[in-house]
Amino acid sequence: MSGFERFSEYRIMWILVFFDLPTETKKEKKAYTDFRKSLIKDGFTMFQFSIYVRHCASMENAEVHMRRVRALLPKIGKVGILCITDKQFANIQLFYGQKTQTPNAAGQQLELF
Secondary structure (H helix, E strand, C coil): CCHHHHCCCCCCEEEEEEEECCCCCHHHHHHHHHHHHHHHHCCCEEEECCEEEEEECCHHHHHHHHHHHHHHCCCCCEEEEEEEEHHHHHCCCCCCCCCCCCCCCCCCCCCCC
């Protein structure tokens, strides 16, 4: 394998982990927090709330991390794992809207005299 193929945008992979975990009880909140912290410890970063991503040099490397995620699955809730190439990830379209803000209320004026 040449050096170029080693860094091909079709060989480099991205893992996306999507999850929807309950957080109503203390036990559920702990499971959520432990799962999230374990993802971060394994090199994942938050892409959006409940979506974490990790860059991997190859499919073989991605498989190692996907196995780790499967070993960490909480007992309840939904978790999805998606593995895509760097080329596919580069085609993502991101849109950032502005957060709506309420106008500042007119301030009260202090009269001294």
